[in-house]
Amino acid sequence: MSPRTSRPRVVSLIASATEIVAALGHLDNLVGRSHECDFPPEVARAPVLTEPRFSTEGSSAEIDRRVRASLADALSVYRVDRARLEALAPDVIVTQDQCEVCAVSLADVEAALADWLESRPLLVSLKPNALGDVWSDIARLAKALGSAEAGSALIRRLKQRMDAIARRARQARRRPSLACIEWIDPLMAAGNWMPELVAMAGGIAPFGEAGRHSPTLLWEDLVSADPDAILIMPCGFGIERSSRELACLVRRPEWSALAAVRNRRLAVADGNAFFNRPGPRLAESLEILAEILHPELFDFGHRGTGWIGWDSCGR
Numbered sequence: 001m002s003p004r005t006s007r008p009r010v011v012s013l014i015a016s017a018t019e020i021v022a023a024l025g026h027l028d029n030l031v032g033r034s035h036e037c038d039f040p041p042e043v044a045r046a047p048v049l050t051e052p053r054f055s056t057e058g059s060s061a062e063i064d065r066r067v068r069a070s071l072a073d074a075l076s077v078y079r080v081d082r083a084r085l086e087a088l089a090p091d092v093i094v095t096q097d098q099c100e101v102c103a104v105s106l107a108d109v110e111a112a113l114a115d116w117l118e119s120r121p122l123l124v125s126l127k128p129n130a131l132g133d134v135w136s137d138i139a140r141l142a143k144a145l146g147s148a149e150a151g152s153a154l155i156r157r158l159k160q161r162m163d164a165i166a167r168r169a170r171q172a173r174r175r176p177s178l179a180c181i182e183w184i185d186p187l188m189a190a191g192n193w194m195p196e197l198v199a200m201a202g203g204i205a206p207f208g209e210a211g212r213h214s215p216t217l218l219w220e221d222l223v224s225a226d227p228d229a230i231l232i233m234p235c236g237f238g239i240e241r242s243s244r245e246l247a248c249l250v251r252r253p254e255w256s257a258l259a260a261v262r263n264r265r266l267a268v269a270d271g272n273a274f275f276n277r278p279g280p281r282l283a284e285s286l287e288i289l290a291e292i293l294h295p296e297l298f299d300f301g302h303r304g305t306g307w308i309g310w311d312s313c314g315r
Helices: 015-023 041-045 060-072 082-087 106-113 131-144 148-169 194-200 219-225 239-250 282-293
Strands: 010-012 030-033 050-052 078-080 092-096 122-126 178-183 229-232 266-269
Touching: 010 015, 015 030, 015 041, 015 092, 015 122, 015 131, 122 131, 131 148, 148 194, 148 282, 178 194, 178 282, 194 282, 229 239, 229 282, 239 266
Parallel strands: 010 030, 010 092, 092 122, 178 229, 229 266
Antiparallel strands: 050 078
């Protein structure tokens, strides 16, 4: 499809893409979604086409073991309902080729499409390794939906919002170091677009590299870096679940000696809703980072909903 119609039937199998589809004004064209697509709330009317192959309940350590076991057996982490997908007759299917753990992968969708006999839908695979890739993905998806101008306008608005924050953050007297924890057990630091967002918010990311996947973080490296602040934002976890996982960190003997802990510069954020979704809400993610790093300059009203601080996190 190139595309065959200006209002194509869309299936989105990645939460960030669903948010992009909505921001482009195509929410009414969404005919199917992944089990993780939950924003905006109106997407709930679209049928769910995917599910994880194992329980996602339990601790971060337990989930990590299940993921590694599936990958070791050469299994996908997710299932796609092939029959239901075909019955929906989508014109466009959106998936991703960035992380086989985070969402349904390109290979999963290609396998689901293998036996289709009718005309095949346009397959748009996103690969947002860095912030610039997010803008490119929005533009590609907008073009596939016949809304290239809307895509350009959306990118322009997001960049303007984020650039305004970056300009104001440069007024700060110092740039605190902020360790962004993307997984708790095993410990992982946030990579990809996160180091760029931290820099725009007026901070320094001591771990992770822009454009590269999140690295495993050794405890001795965290202790050695001794960051000014720590943000807990595990992939796929909300604030409440992440807060429960804090016990895994607090019981470490090194934890209480960290400057961020001593100075009460610990925050827990809704990683599932914000930082881990490379779409329009990266603008809100940047606002959250700016509030955490420079409360003297920024107050967008996200505290208590998008993130909580020390007093709410516990010790």
